[in-house]
Amino acid sequence: MLSTTISDSFLGRYGYPPLLVRAPGRVNLIGEHTDYNGGFVLPAAIDREILFAVGLNGSTTARLFSHDKQEAHEVELTKGVLAPGKPMWANYLTGVMAQFQQRGVAVPGFDCVFGGNVPMGAGLSSSAAVECGLAFALNQLLDTGLSRLELARLSQQAEHEFAGVRCGIMDQFTSLHGRAGHVVQLDCRSLEYQYFPFNSQAYHLVLCNSGVKHALADSAYNTRRQECEQGVAIIRQYYPATQSLRDVTLAQLEAYRAALPPVVYRRCRYVVEENQRVIAACQHLAAGDMVAFGNQMFASHAGLRDDYEVSCSELDVLVQIAQAHPSVLGARMMGGGFGGCTINLLPAHAVADFVLAATVAYQQELNRPLETYQTTIVGGVSVLGPVLANN
Ligand code: GAF
Numbered sequence: 001m002l003s004t005t006i007s008d009s010f011l012g013r014y015g016y017p018p019l020l021v022r023a024p025g026r027v028n029l030i031g032e033h034t035d036y037n038g039g040f041v042l043p044a045a046i047d048r049e050i051l052f053a054v055g056l057n058g059s060t061t062a063r064l065f066s067h068d069k070q071e072a073h074e075v076e077l078t079k080g081v082l083a084p085g086k087p088m089w090a091n092y093l094t095g096v097m098a099q100f101q102q103r104g105v106a107v108p109g110f111d112c113v114f115g116g117n118v119p120m121g122a123g124l125s126s127s128a129a130v131e132c133g134l135a136f137a138l139n140q141l142l143d144t145g146l147s148r149l150e151l152a153r154l155s156q157q158a159e160h161e162f163a164g165v166r167c168g169i170m171d172q173f174t175s176l177h178g179r180a181g182h183v184v185q186l187d188c189r190s191l192e193y194q195y196f197p198f199n200s201q202a203y204h205l206v207l208c209n210s211g212v213k214h215a216l217a218d219s220a221y222n223t224r225r226q227e228c229e230q231g232v233a234i235i236r237q238y239y240p241a242t243q244s245l246r247d248v249t250l251a252q253l254e255a256y257r258a259a260l261p262p263v264v265y266r267r268c269r270y271v272v273e274e275n276q277r278v279i280a281a282c283q284h285l286a287a288g289d290m291v292a293f294g295n296q297m298f299a300s301h302a303g304l305r306d307d308y309e310v311s312c313s314e315l316d317v318l319v320q321i322a323q324a325h326p327s328v329l330g331a332r333m334m335g336g337g338f339g340g341c342t343i344n345l346l347p348a349h350a351v352a353d354f355v356l357a358a359t360v361a362y363q364q365e366l367n368r369p370l371e372t373y374q375t376t377i378v379g380g381v382s383v384l385g386p387v388l389a390n391n
Pocket of ligand 1: 031032033034035036125167168169170171335336337
């Protein structure tokens with residue numbers, strides 16, 4: 001078991017029993033690239049997790065060990081302001097330490113072994129799980145008393161400043177607030193949220209990993225964000241109350257289309273329509289109309305591909321394969337884009353047939369192996385317990 005492996009590794013390296021914390025990755029059913037536009041998302045935490053074993057070591061050094069990379073790294077905590085550096089994997093952790101410090105919390109020396117089974121670069125938010133897991137663990141160890149929402153914000157800030165991605169709040173929020181058997185509709189402006197039960201007896205969410213992550217992903221993400229901000233700045237000249245694309249209607253966008261550069265117009269149109277889709281999808285979910293829900297997912301993918309331009313040929317092929325399967329209700333690319341996974345909604349009885357069909361078709365069309373993951377919706381970050389020595 002992963003938790004035993006991680007805690008054994010900690011005991012072996014440091015010789016005392018750790019606190020053990022788990023932090024899940026996430027899926028997002030619908031609402032992509034809406035979070036940093038003050039809009040709506042519908043994610044869930046999944047049973048792909050990063051495990052943390054941590055303990056205070058009485059020194060002024062953070063001793064970090066990545067179980068997956070089998071690499072160690074040390075951070076001296078008393079040498080002024082922490083800054084990003086190498087190796088890259090340590091930045092997600094150092095970024096979190098820096099955020100505690102910025103909030104006036106002195107971080108004492110600690111030991112940390114972490115590792116998990118959230119595939120990297122697959123759009124399942126392995127980085128958010130790493131940030132949130134350490135933030136939660138330090139909050140416990142230091143008895144800092146920060147709320148889950150504050151930990152989510154702190155982790156998001158760590159991603160901005162130490163990974164250089166100006167992400168929204170969705171991934172960190174979900175890792176910390178997931179609820180077993182439920183998806184969560186989050187209003188990314190007010191941070192109000194509502195859980196919806198997901199009928200996992202009847203329906204499954206299957207992830208198809210395209211196996212690609214295009215190099216431009218991070219810079220293109222930041223560019224999309226800037227294009228949206230540019231759109232808001234122009235629209236605000238006509239509607240001064242506009243804070244974000246969340247406030248813009250399609251009619252307003254059409255009325256001032258000529259004032260917007262064509263690319264900016266298309267980015268804005270996608271976001272405005274995607275927010276509407278999330279609201280409609282939640283109504284379908286509440287009504288148990290999974291066919292209508294799935295159609296919103298297909299429409300979301302079309303917008304991401306044609307207007308927002310964050311898909312890629314591999315993801316488009318995977319969605320086409322899903323669309324051609326008689327049982328799939330909905331499919332779309334998921335996360336930032338330019339690679340990673342598609343998310344597919346289908347009746348439980350059709351999962352085995354779909355996985356086989358998709359694997360064969362992907363191999364035939366792109367000559368690539370397809371990895372698929374069946375997901376279970378789980379709760380957010382939690383303590384698994386202190387591990388007793390010799391246990
Ligand atoms: C990435 C980001 F981290 C999220 O904040 C979100 O913007 C997502 O891409 C796209 O919806 O996962």
